[in-house]
Amino acid sequence: MALSTGHNRVRTAVFISGTGSNLKSLIKFSKSKKSPISVNLIISNNPKAKGLDYAKKFKIKKKVLNLKNKNLSENKLLYILKKNNIEIICLAGFMKILSKNFIKKFKGKILNIHPSILPKYKGLNTHKRALNNKEKYSGCTVHFVNSKLDSGKIILQKKVKIAKNETETSLAKKILVQEHKIYPKAILKVFNL
Ligand code: GAR
Numbered sequence: 001m002a003l004s005t006g007h008n009r010v011r012t013a014v015f016i017s018g019t020g021s022n023l024k025s026l027i028k029f030s031k032s033k034k035s036p037i038s039v040n041l042i043i044s045n046n047p048k049a050k051g052l053d054y055a056k057k058f059k060i061k062k063k064v065l066n067l068k069n070k071n072l073s074e075n076k077l078l079y080i081l082k083k084n085n086i087e088i089i090c091l092a093g094f095m096k097i098l099s100k101n102f103i104k105k106f107k108g109k110i111l112n113i114h115p116s117i118l119p120k121y122k123g124l125n126t127h128k129r130a131l132n133n134k135e136k137y138s139g140c141t142v143h144f145v146n147s148k149l150d151s152g153k154i155i156l157q158k159k160v161k162i163a164k165n166e167t168e169t170s171l172a173k174k175i176l177v178q179e180h181k182i183y184p185k186a187i188l189k190v191f192n193l
Contacts, residue, residue, distance in 0.1 A: 001088070001108070001190050009038035010191075013086045015094040016044050020051015022092035022113055022179055027058050029184035036191040041084050043077065045096045067096050074102045081106075090183070091145065100147040110145035111190070113183050115175050117141060117157055122150035127168045127175070138162055138171060140179045142186035156186040 003010070012030070014023045023042065030039045042055045042062040055062035063080055067073045081089075091112040103110060116126040118141040130138040139159040144152035158178040162171060 003036055003191050003193075010036055010087050011040045011085050012037040012088050012090060013041040013043055013081060013084070014039055014090045014092050016042065016049050016051040016092050017046045017095040018049050018051060018093050020049060020054055020093065021176060022183055023051045023054055025180035026090060026092060026183060026187075027054060027060070029187070034188070034193065035184075036193060037088065037187060041081070041086055043080075043094075045094070051093070070099055074099055078102065078105060090187075092183070097149065098145070103145060103147050108144060111155065111183075111186065112143055112145050112150070112152070113179055113186075114141050114143065114150050115172065115179065117159060118143060118150055118154060127171045130162065131166060131168060131171065135162055138175060140175050140182060142182055155189055156182050158182045 009030070014026055016023050027039050029035050030037050039060055042052065042060055044052055044062065044064050045067045047064045052062055052064070054060065061084065065073045065077055087109065089106055089110045091110065114126070116130065117137065117139045121129050127138065137159045139157060141157045142155045143150070144155065146152035158181070160174050160178055
C-alpha cells in the first residue's frame, strides 16, 4: 500500500470477537512514532468481548454489530466505516466470516492474523489439530483477506517450536506472544516501511 508523503496516519478499524490482546498490541503500536496507522474504530460482533474495554481505556470509538443478518449488518458496517473515514481493516481474533461483497468493497485493505503457519490449518481449532498431527512446529500468519477463508496473500509468518509436553493452552499462549510482534511488523511491511 502506498503512503503519500507528509501523510496523516492511515485510519484503521480493528475487528474483534474476544479478548483483544492483538487489538491491544495494535493500539500500542499505533501510538509509536514509526506507525503508519492510527486505530480509530473498534468493531465487535460480540457485545461481551473483553477487548471492548480497550475502547474506553484508549478513548477509541467502538461499535457492536451482531452480524446475524449478514446483508443488513454489513451494510450498516460499511456505512459506519465510511462515516469514520476508515481506510484499512485489521481483523484481530474476529470470528465471523465477511461476505464476498464486503471484501470486494475493501479489496486489498483487509488484513488478518491467524494462529497457524498457513496454508496449514485454516479455520478453527488450529492448535488442537497441530498437536493431534504431532507437528514439530506451529506459529502464526498475517495475511491479506480475500474471499476464500484464510487463503489471501501471506505478508508475514513466525514459526514456534512445539514442546514435548505442549498443551493447546500453552501453545496458544506461546503463539500469541509472537502474534503481538508480527502484526505490527506486517503493517510496516505492507506500507514498505
Ligand atoms: C488469536 O490467536 C488470533 O490469531 C485468533 O484468535 C486469537 C484472538 O486473540 N484468530 C483466529 O483464530 C481467526 N480465525 P485476541 O482476541 O487476544 O487477539
